[in-house]
Amino acid sequence: MxxxxxxxxxxxxxxxxxxxxxxxxxxxxxxxxxxxxxxxxxxxxxxxxxxxxxxxxxxxxxxxxxxxxxxxxxxxxxxxxxxxxxxSSSNFSGNQADMEARILEKLEKKKEAEKKEKEIIVKKNLAEEGKDNYIRKCQSCHGEKGESTVGGYSRPLNTLTSEDMRHSINGYTNGTYDRGRAATMQPITSTLTYVTLEKISAYLDSIK
Incomplete structure (x- = not known):
């Protein structure tokens, strides 16, 4: 463009x-x-x-x-x-070049602002969808805002990235990860998809 x-x-x-x-x-x-x-x-x-x-x-x-x-x-x-x-024609050429540069700069700033606005909207939508999943599957153990360590067995979920969550969930599901609550977590993690984790992560970020 x-x-x-x-x-x-x-x-x-x-x-x-x-x-x-x-x-x-x-x-x-x-x-x-x-x-x-x-x-x-x-x-x-x-x-x-x-x-x-x-x-x-x-x-x-x-x-x-x-x-x-x-x-x-x-x-x-x-x-x-x-x-x-x-x-003078030289002044005109200089002014035209300045105007072209300003127009292009404005267009770039507008596109960047539109990109950031879209990212905010996407993240907001993810958070809204993640709220229900978090409340149903996670909140009772991990706290209202993902702040609980579940008696010292877990890291607070609100300190983890979605990538951290995926790593833990994979470990619980295939039996290679256990912080002392694997038996409790495995039935839950087996129902969680990467998309669901992205939504839960976005929700926790939105309420920090």
């Missing part, structure tokens, strides 16, 4: 040295009919101004690049407004 956006920007004609220029964009927009009244990111649009707003302030659309994305369409606008004083 980064390369596609950069290629799109570079294809936009660079133009007049007698204008102030700004570049605004919108990713994954769904409708051509609403884009002009949708706040754009980047440049002087700053996530607040629409194309209609910019036109009302005296800006004209000098060029537009539209590309298809997996979740809609990507729009990049080059906007200009006449000025009374000319600027």
């Amino acid at each position: 980064k390369k596609a956006i950069l290629s799109s920007i570079l294809l936009l004609s660079a133009s007049s040295i007698f204008a102030d220029t700004t570049m605004c964009f919108k990713e994954n927009h769904q409708s051509m009919s609403t884009i002009e009244n949708t706040p754009l990111d980047g440049g002087l649009c700053m996530g607040k101004n629409t194309i209609s707003d910019m036109k009302a302030k005296g800006w004209n659309v000098d060029d537009i690049k539209i590309s298809q994305s997996a979740n809609g369409m990507n729009f990049i606008y080059v906007l200009k407004t006449p000025v009374t004083q000319a600027v």
